[in-house]
Amino acid sequence: MTEVYDRVALIGLGLIASSMAWAIKRGGLAREVTGYARSAETRKIAREIGLCDRICDTALEAVEGADLVVLCVPVGVMGELAAEIAPALKPGATVTDVGSVKADVIAQVGPHIPEGVHFVPGHPLAGTEHSGPRAGFAELFENRWCLLVPPEGTDPEAIAKLRRLWEGLGANVDEMDAEHHDLVLAVTSHAPHLIAYTMVGVADDLRRVTDSEVIKYSAGGFRDFTRIAASDPTMWRDVFLSNKDATLEILGRFTEELFALQRAIRQGDGAHLHDYFTRTRAIRKGIIEAGQDTDAPDFGRGWGKK
Numbered sequence: 570m571t572e573v574y575d576r577v578a579l580i581g582l583g584l585i586a587s588s589m590a591w592a593i594k595r596g597g598l599a600r601e602v603t604g605y606a607r608s609a610e611t612r613k614i615a616r617e618i619g620l621c622d623r624i625c626d627t628a629l630e631a632v633e634g635a636d637l638v639v640l641c642v643p644v645g646v647m648g649e650l651a652a653e654i655a656p657a658l659k660p661g662a663t664v665t666d667v668g669s670v671k672a673d674v675i676a677q678v679g680p681h682i683p684e685g686v687h688f689v690p691g692h693p694l695a696g697t698e699h700s701g702p703r704a705g706f707a708e709l710f711e712n713r714w715c716l717l718v719p720p721e722g723t724d725p726e727a728i729a730k731l732r733r734l735w736e737g738l739g740a741n742v743d744e745m746d747a748e749h750h751d752l753v754l755a756v757t758s759h760a761p762h763l764i765a766y767t768m769v770g771v772a773d774d775l776r777r778v779t780d781s782e783v784i785k786y787s788a789g790g791f792r793d794f795t796r797i798a799a800s801d802p803t804m805w806r807d808v809f810l811s812n813k814d815a816t817l818e819i820l821g822r823f824t825e826e827l828f829a830l831q832r833a834i835r836q837g838d839g840a841h842l843h844d845y846f847t848r849t850r851a852i853r854k855g856i857i858e859a860g861q862d863t864d865a866p867d868f869g870r871g872w873g874k875k
């Protein structure tokens with residue numbers, strides 16, 4: 570593969586940055602990758618595992634001379650980080666981020682981007698419940714989406730170059746505006762995480778009553794919830810505070826539907842439950858038939874046959 574950037578700087582060396590570092594190296598997508606993390610312990614681990622070509626002790630040193638700077642920190646601190654690195658940004662460089670929320674990050678970071686530096690916000694739709702510099706792996710972005718959210722008037726060449734990087738990392742790239750992104754992600758990622766956190770919290774409360782049976786006998790569905798609910802607390806606190814309006818809108822709708830299902834159960838309205846579950850089953854069938862979840866255990870299997 571050919572080099573897309575001469576030098577890439579990764580700021581915040583957690584799951585996403587470390588996955589990018591390994592994948593950039595594997596693909597030969599940059600001549601040099603520098604890295605910076607706020608904590609000395611993270612920088613020490615990064616050096617031990619050979620992450621990046623150079624781990625720097627300051628953010629300014631890491632971004633100096635970089636053609637692409639990637640902000641890989643929790644969304645709540647993107648703005649202060651942008652302010653910190655602004656003086657060292659090279660004219661003509663591109664700043665991007667990988668934050669899970671876009672409108673708020675653009676509002677925080679945009680004002681700190683100097684004249685002559687491009688800003689192309691991004692969001693890879695790939696992750697795990699693990700965090701930190703040891704969590705990354707080069708395959709994380711393969712066949713996943715990466716959404717780019719360039720503000721109006723962004724240099725098309727800067728967007729095209731970042732697109733080439735993400736494609737080199739194995740992702741499919743699409744563009745979207747920030748408000749739409751935040752609403753879509755509230756439905757597909759943010760509200761589901763909050764529901765998983767809540768369900769595991771409820772089970773934990775119950776455990777005190779039933780003396781560990783809930784965990785002992787937990788089957789597939791609940792185990793999946795516990796995986797999601799093990800996700801990084803700082804990252805997710807910031808996501809909900811940052812995507813407040815869209816998340817509250819979706820949770821409002823969720824609560825209404827939940828009440829309707831609750832009423833159907835109370836009133837013994839089997840038809841309502843059956844119709845509802847038939848509709849939701851058709852959604853999964855559509856996803857599988859469109860080939861959008863080829864990892865699913867039911868991919869390619871028959872549907873609706875008893």
Ligand SMILES: NC(=O)c1ccc[n+]([C@@H]2O[C@H](COP(=O)([O-])OP(=O)(O)OC[C@H]3O[C@@H](n4cnc5c(N)ncnc54)[C@H](O)[C@@H]3O)[C@@H](O)[C@H]2O)c1
Nearest residue numbers: 581582583584585607641642643644668669696697700701
């Ligand atoms: N984990 C996921 O599933 C996932 C997926 C897509 C996007 N994202 C987004 O990517 C970003 C990073 O997430 P992650 O999963 O890699 O998190 P992570 O917790 O693994 O890593 C974040 C890193 O940022 C560092 N950090 C925190 N504040 C900092 C600061 N002020 N300056 C410098 N470093 C700082 C932390 O020490 C940590 O090393 C977040 O904005 C998140 O919303 C996460």
Ligand SMILES: O=C(O)C(=O)C[C@]1(C(=O)O)C=C[C@@H](O)C=C1
Nearest residue numbers: 669693694695696697698757758
């Ligand atoms: O697979 C997971 O563990 C994830 O939570 C990844 C996930 C998601 O919700 O799909 C989480 C946050 C992101 O911003 C993007 C991807």
